[in-house]
Amino acid sequence: NAGVTQTPKFRILKIGQSMTLQCTQDMNHNYMYWYRQDPGMGLKLIYYSVGAGITDKGEVPNGYNVSRSTTEDFPLRLELAAPSQTSVYFCASSRTSGDSYEQYFGPGTRLTVT
Amino acid sequence: GDSVTQMEGPVTLSEEAFLTINCTYTATGYPSLFWYVQYPGEGLQLLLKATKADDKGSNKGFEATYRKETTSFHLEKGSVQVSDSAVYFCALRRDSWGKLQFGAGTQVVVTP
Numbered sequence: 404n405a406g407v408t409q410t411p412k413f414r415i416l417k418i419g420q421s422m423t424l425q426c427t428q429d430m431n432h433n434y435m436y437w438y439r440q441d442p443g444m445g446l447k448l449i450y451y452s453v454g455a456g457i458t459d460k461g462e463v464p465n466g467y468n469v470s471r472s473t474t475e476d477f478p479l480r481l482e483l484a485a486p487s488q489t490s491v492y493f494c495a496s497s498r499t500s501g502d503s504y505e506q507y508f509g510p511g512t513r514l515t516v517t
Numbered sequence: 518g519d520s521v522t523q524m525e526g527p528v529t530l531s532e533e534a535f536l537t538i539n540c541t542y543t544a545t546g547y548p549s550l551f552w553y554v555q556y557p558g559e560g561l562q563l564l565l566k567a568t569k570a571d572d573k574g575s576n577k578g579f580e581a582t583y584r585k586e587t588t589s590f591h592l593e594k595g596s597v598q599v600s601d602s603a604v605y606f607c608a609l610r611r612d613s614w615g616k617l618q619f620g621a622g623t624q625v626v627v628t629p
Contacts, residue, residue, distance in 0.1 A: 407560070434614070445620050509560050510560045
């Protein structure tokens with residue numbers, strides 16, 4: 404059972420380039436989330452999804468897009484990368500939003516935009 | 518809006534010392550509260566949780582009590598080990614979609 408996997412682990416982008424961060428979970432969770440972690444700032448929610456075909460914005464969605472075509476996959480797309488998107492990105496999933504169920508996090512993708 | 522405030526780090530302790538990390542929150546109603554831990558180079562893991570006032574969450578020797586009077590959820594451990602060195606995040610659940618509001622995190626360094 405791999406849990407939540409993310410690729411790549413590290414990436415350096417030039418300003419204006421685009422890329423997709425991959426996230427896959429094998430726990431058959433309905434809910435998935437993308438967060439960014441900036442130093443000293445905690446985690447901020449970018450986008451979330453409550454099931455295949457359903458996504459919604461979080462606190463900081465500007466400059467990002469998501470899709471959810473399957474239960475397992477929840478890729479995050481960066482268009483026209485900017486230095487402000489330098490961060491560590493975490494994907495998470497949970498079986499339901501109920502109190503009894505926790506969010507499981509992937510190991511993260513460290514992105515640098517120069 | 519909802520917010521979570523944690524004590525700033527780093528917190529440096531000797532092995533077997535007592536650890537307290539303060540966490541207070543602002544929210545409407547009575548949200549569920551969580552402590553997550555992030556070990557170096559890894560993602561976050563749930564450490565403990567409490568879903569209603571006066572609940573005590575506990576795991577791996579860590580404890581935290583949901584205090585609605587003081588809107589607090591302080592994390593404590595009686596005797597830390599070097600392996601407890603990590604960043605600890607306090608969080609509250611914001612809505613029925615499971616979205617979490619995180620504090621800034623507190624780095625804990627335990628020395629032998």
